[in-house]
Amino acid sequence: MRCEEGPLSEVYDRLRAEIVDGTLAPGAALVETTLAERYGTSRTPVREALRRLQQDGLVERADRGMRVRTRSPEEILEIYEARIALEATAAAGAAQRRSDFDLVRISRAQKTMTATPASDPAAMAESNRAVHEAIWAASHNGTIVDLLTRLNNHLTRYPWTTLSMPGRWEEAIVEHAEIIDAIEKRDSDRAYELAREHMTKARELRLRIYGDDATA
Incomplete structure (x- = not known):
């Protein structure tokens, strides 16, 4: 109509x-x-x-x-350079400022991710994003949440999910659990470093997928 x-x-x-x-x-x-x-x-x-x-x-x-907007490996590097720093800062902030309710929300998101079948890329990406967003919220830093949301919008133009790479789904679940444990224990330094390593792996996988697709 x-x-x-x-x-x-x-x-x-x-x-x-x-x-x-x-x-x-x-x-x-x-x-x-x-x-x-x-x-x-x-x-x-x-x-x-x-x-x-x-x-x-x-x-x-x-x-x-x-x-x-066109895609390029240079843009991937730019996006992840910012996202790695912001995700790490958000995790550290969550460790410092999280409430009990924040922990409940993060835990629920992680349980949903763990229960998501590895055969459904869209559901995998959605449940993974929910965990990250729960951690962002727990940082209680609206500026960081806004910037990370904008960066996520940029990545939607790259339809491939790094979580579909062999073994990455299970690895990501374990890495999330370690970050959440650091947040629960209010260990901001450990939360920062774990989140930084987690997103650095995601960047390398994203570049590999882009390269494979470009040469296919």
């Missing part, structure tokens, strides 16, 4: 989904008139949706208009 002034949220959600799932490939031109016709709306919500997606890091300006 066509809607002349379709709600911004609907256009944003549909456009974002098509970028993340690869329907709109990296580098694809995003022409307002074409997208408005595609989604059965006017150009205004499309323009606003593109503006939000640019803030999310999913689209970028090109010579003419906007395009889906």
